Amino acid sequence: MIKVNRIDIPEILKVGENPKSEGEIETTDVIDFFSDPVNHNLKYAKMGTRGHRTKSSYTVYSDKEVRKALIKMFHGKCAYCESKITSIYNGDIEHFRPKAGYTNSGEPITKPGYYWLASDWDNLLFSCPFCNQTNSHEIIENGQLKEIVLGKLNQFPLLTETYRLNSTHGGIYISDHTTYIEHHKKEESERLLVKPCTDEVEKHFKYNENGTISPNFKLNDFEKNKAQTSIRVYGLQRLALVQAREAKVIQIKAQLRRVEQAIENFNKYLDTSEEERTWFEGILRQELIELKSFTDKNQEYSGLAKYIITDYLGKAGFLTP
């Protein structure tokens, strides 16, 4: 998992435009729908042209323009596990704060969810079905192979329920956005999931050479809880993913050996001819470029690569790349 900078908001989701964007029209309608408590357990039904609710639900967040922007922003990778998905699958447009309902650590689902954020740009991520939906996965626990259900779906755990946003806050999302933001900030302070576009993502996680992931060192109790909860909720220890990360570690370590070899050769021929020195310097430079490319944001598991390489360079007494 890495920090990703959010790109400009797609036109269709802009708020405060004249004429209103499709996103703002839908959000206003959703807020109106859920202002009636009778609808709290129902699925959102869009207002039709004749003033009757239709069978159509949310449509704006899954617009082509939004999908394209998210794929570009996340380089076709899952926001949580960093697996490349666009080569084999459309990918899910994921609502970080779930729109239909939420659950906190296995408790029953509470409805409605964060419906007012269904087309909020900051709430949208790109993700793979294994992190975003619930599926049965193999994991290794205490040396034993087990099969369990993993994946985020409607989970949105907070440290306590004190500042949980609800329909009252949803009702003022557009009409009194300043007050809404104050409440949102309080909820953010107790959020137990690491958010790719907001948090200092990399500091939370440590990667091991066998491909497993764990909370990093030097985290305070809250951050450690947040890292641990994120690993559990996103299913980041599922066996297939651990194996894919382990394969990446093997590639990185092979490249580190090539860099070591190039340094050795460069030092060995340092006092020989100018021509030989330039030759070995060129090889060393190329091997370092290859090594650094593992940490490019468009590469799979670049967070892991950054951790493994930085850790190696730290132990070897070099500066970070």
Ligand SMILES: [Zn+2]
């Ligand atoms: Zn994923």
